[in-house]
Amino acid sequence: MQEVNTLIETGKLTDPQSPRGRILWKAAHLFKEKGFERTTMRDLASEVGIQSGSIFHHFKTKQDILKEIMQEAIIYNLAIMRASLNNASSTEDKLRALILCELKSVNGVTTEAMSVLVYEWRSLSKDNQKDILSLREEYEAIWMEVIEAGIKEGWISNDAFILRRLLTGAISWTVSWFKSGGEMDLGQLADEVLLLVRG
């Protein structure tokens, strides 16, 4: 988690303890729980413990909050992913690392921000979608590299693009059923997903 502090200090991530940060993560929580549209600024304000108007001292619009959440979710996960890849040697290890990272993103501490990113995409205005998309492409490029290596090595038989998309769905959907603290942990779940790919 060293990288995270660096990201906060360099201003790429908002400090969760700042007033702005508290609004941001409560918003992520509510957006995940009730959806963007169903969450009102008054809901958010009372969750933070301030008046609804006060939010607009920190963010220009409700849209801006959504965009900021998504942006920071990607930046955070991009950092974690790259760090995690450095500890993997074989292609299979790398793929497992990516799977685990995404599972952690979706089910771990950033679960709110990440599921907002996945499931509230169309609530984002077209302009904002464009801005976020470039960050997202960077993220996807890493995945594709590893998958294509697996295909060359011969132990992946699916089409690379299709596989990535099927995996995106399978992994992000876990947020709706996986409960940590149960019989299965995220490591085992990653193994199941890897088993699916490898057969």
Add this chain to the structure above:
Amino acid sequence: MQEVNTLIETGKLTDPQSPRGRILWKAAHLFKEKGFERTTMRDLASEVGIQSGSIFHHFKTKQDILKEIMQEAIIYNLAIMRASLNNASSTEDKLRALILCELKSVNGVTTEAMSVLVYEWRSLSKDNQKDILSLREEYEAIWMEVIEAGIKEGWISNDAFILRRLLTGAISWTVSWFKSGGEMDLGQLADEVLLLVRG
């Protein structure tokens, strides 16, 4: 499609040509496109070509429209699924049939209703969720039966519950990227999913 007419005649499905039916399917279309919350009764009314107040002659509340769409989506797909299973002999054929059915549900003629069912679930009131859930269990039981047969036969290595859930995510997510009429058709996509399971 013989079964569908029977379903309409017995009153289990609403006739798409009736006033009520026209509202229902236009609503499904809009709910999929813009989401439940972002779709207003005025949007829906102007799509159908009537005044917004007139909708309430056919449905008591906006919630009721959502519930009805989901209910009919399941009833429809349950019928299609059972018919499709009858034409499959081996367990692998059956699994492929289920995959294809769900892909068709999500990307075919019922695409709107089905993605509403998957992605607008939490817009449904708690009471309505309970009502729909019993229908959904019936649907899931069919899946589990086939998957467990595949495990017994030895060509599925995943845990049955986990596999079903991963597949649910993978398949339903296709709605966000698969475009029919492109290079790949739903049959080929079903093969890719089956390949994923079988390895």
Add this chain to the structure above:
DNA sequence: CCATACCAAGCAAGCGCTTGGTTTGTAAAG
């Protein structure tokens, strides 16, 4: 004649956001 399907108008509530002013933490000036 009467049920079905609809319209025109509008109500009450809730929405995102604005406004004008007050508190609070901080830090230099006296």
Add this chain to the structure above:
DNA sequence: CTTTACAAACCAAGCGCTTGCTTGGTATGG
């Protein structure tokens, strides 16, 4: 130390608009 200065954080009130839904009435086909 105290005083002054000032920006950041916040409150109280409410504006303008949209929302789901209601109401009272009208047209139409069997």
